[in-house]
Amino acid sequence: MERDELITVLEDAGLSPYQADAFVTILKLGSSSATDIAKASSVPDPRIYDVLRDLEEKGYIETYEQDSLHARAHSPAEVLEDLRSRADRFEDAADEIEDRWSQPDIEEHKVSIVKRIDTVLDRAESLIRTAENQIQIGLTPGQFDQLAGALVEAHDRGVHIRLCLYPMGTDEIDLPSDAELAATCTEARYRDIPSPFVAIVDRSWTCFSPHDQSTNQYGVLVNDRAHAYVFHWYFLTCLWEVYEQVYSANRDEPPITYVDLRQCVREIEPLLEEGATLTMTVQGFDTADGTAVERRGRVLGVNYTGVSGTDDGTTPLPQLAGEVSITLETEDGTCLVGGWGAMLEDLEATRLTIDEIE
Template identity: 70%
Template sequence: MDRTELTETLEDAGLSPYQADAFVTLLELGSASATDVAQASSVPDPRIYDVLRGLEEEGYVETYEQDSLHARAHDPADVLADLRTRANRFETAADEIEDRWSRPDLEEHKVSIVKRLDTVLTRADELIRSATNQVQIGLTPHQFADLEDALEEATENGVDVKVCLFPSLGSDPSLPGDDVLARTCTEARHRAIPSPFVALIDRSWTCFSPHGGSTNEYGVIVNDRTHAYVFNWYFQTCLWEVHETIYSSRSDEPPITYVDLRHCLRDVVPLLEGGHEIEATIRGFETGTGHGVTQRGRIVDVTYAGISASDDRGAPLSQLAGEASLTLATDDETYTVGGWGAMIEDFEATRITIESID
């Protein structure tokens, strides 16, 4: 570091330009009279005495009388300790500024607006790893590679993971192979046109960011069931229902597990119409109290406006939002069961397992 850089750094540490210049001069001279310091630096003669006394008050120099005022640099231990403390504070402040800029405290806010897609992906990674029931995610192959480990961890934990892959506006790698998808999801579909990134976790969290061609880059992270429910319909209608399945681990033989009541009813309706007896376990919570519940019984009735699995046509979008529920009969009582957002039924089901079909 040359003299100029050292002087400027001391100014950044709180010294005035004259103080910084005089102190560096004293470091070079060792000790000198006030007049000599003024002549060897840019400090005007009338100002040199005030400058040296100011440096003495700050602990940088000590002055003494020897026919005239003299000064010498003080033992640098205290000065060095102060500078290193300042440096650490600057470094800590820089880290804090970066953290606050890119990742606000999401735990304290229902809705957080962030500036970078990286922040959205980082938060989605954390939430996916902590998921307990369901993940729905739409993303590009590049984003899939970033979140592959998190999706694999969720799948290993028994979470139902639905993945919709779509291209970005730039070049993308090829779609993941079946071996990769088998490790990272329950089912995957492919959409041929670019879309925004979206991840829904356990019906509570939503991570969203527009696609790369948007005018502004930003992200939204929401911890709210109502917002997640709205984004769920975007996922179902734009990223799922009408697109090709490229991988599925689902079995046609019990036990068969569903996290979406409508998907369950598509398969159950033709079985009931054919006279089959279906035993199922419902996990979810009571709509009135919010208490968790697990009930096993027989599915004895359904209310469903959609198209069943026995129909070759796809489900019309206009029928996706129709009423959907089932009735579960136990040895003691019957219960009505709704899906995500259930209000009038006894239970909202988060997971339905078909145990047997007779």
């Protein structure tokens, strides 16, 4: 049921147009100030306080003071009983209210399960618009069109974006043009089979939903670095590593920037073995106290627990699944640089830039 239809049904159930609009808005916003409710609805600012108090008297909401007047929806039991005593149309409205009320408050939970892919896409869009460093995203052309505007904004801010496109069904897709990809991502690849929607933003948030042909339709929203790290490896191994590259803005000459330390190690190890001298700037966090830091110096070497090298001189990704670090010599001494989730190293790198290769 669409929002306008739900408002009309609530009017039929005895609410005024302003009361119905305010109540549906509160269901969407959750706990919110009177000012924000007025802004998100058609209720004029001077009327919002009377409207909220009328809804409270009818048992639809409760108000409370928190610097200013706030409102939140009551348990919908009484509302549902009233609506379900009416015609089938009211029955549909009651189910809709129950669904909206029972949706978890995304801001208050580490992990939220939602019922609609639109909820996942809307949350992904808002996270992309506020991303600061990196985005990994796998999606269909339709989903790409929906999120393109947010991706353009993030790309313009200098966010590193890895984008994997795949079809909805068995048919191949018409890929976006090079110009569209250049405006929305740093790198793009194409996977030729349907896959779930996934977006991993700034190593913290994950938005996930099964593909359209799945028998189970739901969405998962996770605000947790440990879970995001698991989805990061899913993205690398299932959506990225073995698939065709269709676009890349990565540079072959300095400055060369990485947001993934493991990818950086794979590409600089052959240079170090040939005797090259690399000067690097690392941005990230001090693992001891979490403060933001920037270090610049000479790369002394790379370290990892796997087995190095193949016939083409690169190290396979599985060999870098364990502990990996870069030793950097700076003016303040030698420091150990780790990647996502670094604990043993001095720094967790969020961005590494090769400034010079000699």
